Amino acid sequence: MTPKTIAIIGAGPVGSYTAFLLSKQGFQVHLYDSKKTSQIGSPIQCTGLLTSEIKKFIPLKKEFLINTLSQLQVFSPNQNRITINKTEYLVNRKKFDQFILNLAIKKGTKFHPEHKLVEIQEKDAQTTLIFQHNSKKKTLSPDIIIGADGPNSLLYKYLNPFKKKQLFVGLQATIKGKFNPHTYQTFFGQHISPDFFAWLVPESKTKARIGVVSSENPLPYFNNHLKHLNIKPKDILEKQGGLIPLFDPKSKTKSKNIFVIGDAASHVKATTLGGILPGFKAAVNLTNHLTNQPPAFKNHQNLKRHLLIRKTLDKxxxxxxxxxxxxxxxxxxxxxxxxxxxxxxxxxxxxxxxxxxxxxxxxxxxx
Ligand SMILES: Cc1cc2nc3c(=O)[nH]c(=O)nc-3n(C[C@H](O)[C@H](O)[C@H](O)COP(=O)(O)OP(=O)(O)OC[C@H]3O[C@@H](n4cnc5c(N)ncnc54)[C@H](O)[C@@H]3O)c2cc1C
Structure with missing residues (x-):
């Protein structure tokens, strides 16, 4: 039997990881991204902090690992703090994303850069994808379609035409200064962010990533955070920002031959807003589904629990x-x-x- 053809839209970490897993299973995988190959993983819109569970999915390689952290400090609004000894990993997202893309290509995935999905059509029970490529339109009707096209996913909108995704805005900067290289910090309180938190994650003794996330305009909170940490504008080396979706257990993530995954499906922990590991778990579960195996992770249930904690923290x-x-x-x-x-x-x-x-x-x- 000819293996099924699969089109994955989005070569972010989740799309590329899904492509890698499905290619390993013998599917003909075509991975599409609107970006050029050299731009995959950029601009960086992520802190890149991962728990040690990442090692269940991919080996930690020097080429993308920036720092290993051993301690987390959590600050309360009245400046009390707890210190938790925990190993976490900081990755360079551009190098991390490129590494996973290459894993997929090595396993047989055909990568199509500069292909922007612009339309989805349904005709005679067949789904057709329309891509913009070098000012030309290309159409395609694969057996299976996987949307890993990020927080503003077109495929998510196609499956959920009447649903508005709840998106948060994260604002981050790389700064220079003096830092304890193995301790990262999180800060809570109404003045920090009314509905989330702020962070400082060191890359080294002299460089750190600081940021804040909020459902409102995060800029005033970000400026406040800079002031609080005594950081001058001249210490900012680079600013980054991005959207983070809130998990919605009621949204549709599959229909006939279409699936959405990763940020496209809001597979993000509503507590910490980490999306890479839930996206990888969803990738494994989807691969198992397409190869008639039971799910390996209770991803949906776990994400629902994170959402319940978030709803409590909101108050x-x-x-x-x-x-x-x-x-x-x-x-x-x-x-x-x-x-x-x-x-x-x-x-x-x-x-x-x-x-x-x-x-x-x-x-x-x-x-
Ligand atoms: C400030 C900030 C900090 C964060 N920190 C962390 C963290 O420390 N740890 C963590 O786990 N997560 C973190 N996240 C979340 C994490 O970045 C996302 O969960 C993760 O990037 C999701 O990966 P993805 O592959 O689903 O989507 P994305 O990384 O968004 O990739 C989507 C891909 O799809 C492509 N694409 C989009 N639309 C189209 C289209 N129409 N046609 C073709 N291609 C398309 C894009 O070019 C992109 O390459 C953070 C997010 C932000 C904003």
Whole structure:
């Protein structure tokens, strides 16, 4: 039997990883991106922080790994802090994305740069994709279509014509200064960001990425963050920004031969807004689906739990954050935070609640 042809739109990390997995399974995979090959992964719109779970998916290579972090400090609005010993990895997104694209190409994926998907047509039960390529239009009717075309996905809009995706705006800068190279920091509070948080992630002793994410215009919060960290505009080396979708369990992510995945499907943890690992898990599950195997990850359930935590945090006042940081500063709770990954929020929450039932007081915000 001829292997099915698959068109994947978007050579971001999730599209390329899906292409790699499906090529390995013998499918004829065609990967399309509107960018030139050299532009894949740029402009950088990501901090590039990954938990150690990344090693389940790809080997950590020197060519894209910038720094290994060993400690997280979480600051409450009243400037108390907890320190959690945890290993996390910082990657250069351009090099990371290019690495995964090359993995896919080596496994047989045919890459088509400078192909922008501009229209999707449905005729006689057949789906046709229309691409813009060098001022010409190209049409294509593959057996399977996978949209990994990022937060503004055209394929997501096609599957959900009446749904508006909730998008947050992240603003980030690379700055020079003096930093503890292995400690990254997160900051909470109404003045930091009314609905999310701000961060400082060191690349080295002299360079760091700082940023803030918010549902509102993040610029005033970003400027406030700079001031708070005593960073002068002359210390900014580069500014970056990007959209981050909020997970919506009710949105449609498949229909007949069309699937959406990654940021296109809002596969993003609503707590930390990390999207690379949930996107990779979705890629594995989709590959299993297309090869008649059961899902390997409970991705949807996990993302729903992150969303539930987000809905609780949305109602937090500064006093609540102060109380939360205070309660979790107990050594037994810190141990739990150190030994359990945020990738599995159910287990983490169960352990924390068992040790500190006062944390249950925050559940009032669920109702
Ligand atoms: C400020 C910021 C910080 C972040 N920090 C982290 C972090 O530390 N850790 C983490 O895990 N996640 C982080 N994220 C989220 C992470 O960047 C995304 O979840 C991730 O990039 C999703 O990958 P993707 O492949 O689904 O989509 P994308 O990376 O958006 O890739 C989509 C690809 O599709 C292509 N494309 C789009 N439309 C079309 C079209 N019509 N035709 C053809 N090609 C098209 C684009 O050119 C692009 O190459 C951050 C995001 C932001 C904004």
């Amino acid at each position: 937090f006042s500064d006093r609540d954050y102060n109380k939360l940081i205070n309660l979790t500063s107990q050594p037994q709770l810190q141990k739990i935070l150190e030994t359990h990954s945020r990738e599995n929020p159910k287990k983490l929450l169960q352990k924390l609640l068992l040790k500190e039932p006062r944390l249950l007081s925050f559940s009032k915000y669920l109702f």
